[in-house]
Every structure is written in C-alpha cells, then in structure tokens.
Amino acid sequence: xxxxxxxxxxxxxxxxxxxxxxxxxxxxxxxxxxxxxxxxxxxxxxxxxxxxxxxxxxxxxxxxxxxxxxxxxxxxxxxxxxxxxxxxxxxxxxxxxxxxxxxxxxxxxxxxxxxxxxxxxxxxxxxxxxxxxxxxxxxxxxxxx
Numbered sequence: 001x002x003x004x005x006x007x008x009x010x011x012x013x014x015x016x017x018x019x020x021x022x023x024x025x026x027x028x029x030x031x032x033x034x035x036x037x038x039x040x041x042x043x044x045x046x047x048x049x050x051x052x053x054x055x056x057x058x059x060x061x062x063x064x065x066x067x068x069x070x071x072x073x074x075x076x077x078x079x080x081x082x083x084x085x086x087x088x089x090x091x092x093x094x095x096x097x098x099x100x101x102x103x104x105x106x107x108x109x110x111x112x113x114x115x116x117x118x119x120x121x122x123x124x125x126x127x128x129x130x131x132x133x134x135x136x137x138x139x140x141x142x143x144x145x
Contacts, residue, residue, distance in 0.1 A: 023057070025105070033107035037062075037096050046125070050137030055122040055129035057086070059096050059113045074117040085128035086120035095120060 122128030
C-alpha cells in the first residue's frame, strides 16, 4: 500500500475535515536523522452531528518500496488505556520517533515503521488532539446514540 494510495484514500473520505499535511520535523528537532522521517498528520471527522474528530499521524515505511503497486501492509495503532494518546505507541513503543528525557526527539532504529505503513490515532474522541464539540460525542459504554 503506497504512501500515495493512503494519502489519496484519506483525501477521498467525505468526512475528512483537515487533509493530511506533511509534518515538518525540522521545526521540533535539530537531529538530522529525525528530520529525514516522512509523515503526514490530520483530523478525520467521525461524527459530524457532534463535530467529533480524531487526530492521526501517518508514517510511510522507511525501508519498503513506495511504488503504486506496493502491497506493504498498513498498521493502525490505537493505544490501549483507556484514553491514552496514540503518541505513546509512536514515542515509546513501535513508532519511528523516540522521545528522550521528555524533551528531545530521536530516530528509533528498530521500529515497525521500517517495514510497514504506520498510522497512530488518538482514540477515543477526547484523547490527545482528538476532540468533540458536545458531551454526547464522547465514547460511552452505558448508552448508544
């Protein structure tokens, strides 16, 4: 699955409120290895009734081919928790970025993102950068809307 395909797929979603934008890591890191990491981030509206949107951060595979016929799998990382940001998986577990001393980004050498497309999601709504404009937009396991 190519980076172009994923970007096209995300852009074609009618619920996409903010298209994926390239992330310029040079603004947050002077590390040249970090600055070479490609990624896109954005918001996907999942419930227009309550203006509920989820934030995602996508990384194409570092070592895989990005040809249009690429069949490299996509891994969607939704952090356990409940209510833990998907950034935890990126910065401390399997992503290409490692947060060192809570202040510095470094490139992780051993990462799933070396060989797979990775998308980290702030889930559920209300976690990390994911948001809703209504109390009814939050996950609730006692009632269904």
